[in-house]
Amino acid sequence: MSEPIERTTENFGVPWEGIYGYVQAVKHGDTIYVSGQLSHDGDQLVAPAPVDANGAVTDFSAMEEQMRRSYVNAAELLKRFGATLADVVEEVLYVLDIDAAFAVAGPVRKAAYGREDPQVASTLVGTTRLAFPEQLVEIKLIARV
Template sequence: MTTVDVFNHGMPAESDFGYAQAIKSGDLIHVSGQLSVDEAGEFRHPDDFAAQLELTHANFDKVLRHYGATRNQIVSQTLYVVNLRHHARAVSEGNLAYFGDHRPVSTVLGVTELTFPGQVIETSFIVDTKLPA
């Protein structure tokens, strides 16, 4: 029998919109798009790519900690980036800094807009807890 473990940050949007931040089913954790929001669910750092990416990764790290997982167990990421050509180098540098020597598969999509005015990045992940931490 497969067990399901749902994780939320406790933000109003989770219940208002009706979604979970992450769901672990079996050995896989599927993580919703993480973005630059604080503990109250308020969007932070409009138009500041580096600051948004840092807070986005910090929010994702909370998900990993909840499940006792590490970055080395991330198998896939999907990034949505406004003005991708302008931010391409920052995306690469952010990935290298966050993942170190680990290399998950990655899809980067340039988009015209995201949920909040000034939001320039959102990223989702799949984590395999059977991989070595």
């Protein structure tokens, strides 16, 4: 009989973890799965986009700041497992506006990964809504250690 594969998890302790019922990251064997990260500082959203009375975003200029903070949060989770963004093999960026994301994603991603040619498979997906109305981007990662 083979040994069971070790599974460990991490959370930030934000309210939506319990409300939705999930963990921020799971390490299963040598693979780390990071749930979609958004721009929060543990207490509130960072750089929330302005929304109208119906909850529709009226300005996408916070995309860059939200994207940067999402990578910071992802890096913090990876660090807890002894990993870094250099260990990421796949990422998916879910965004409300493809043009706004594409305009900033190159420089933001290169800065986050610390190189001009991030060695990560990447997918950019446009969607009509994310978890919070003021949220413009969510980044999901898979890393191998």
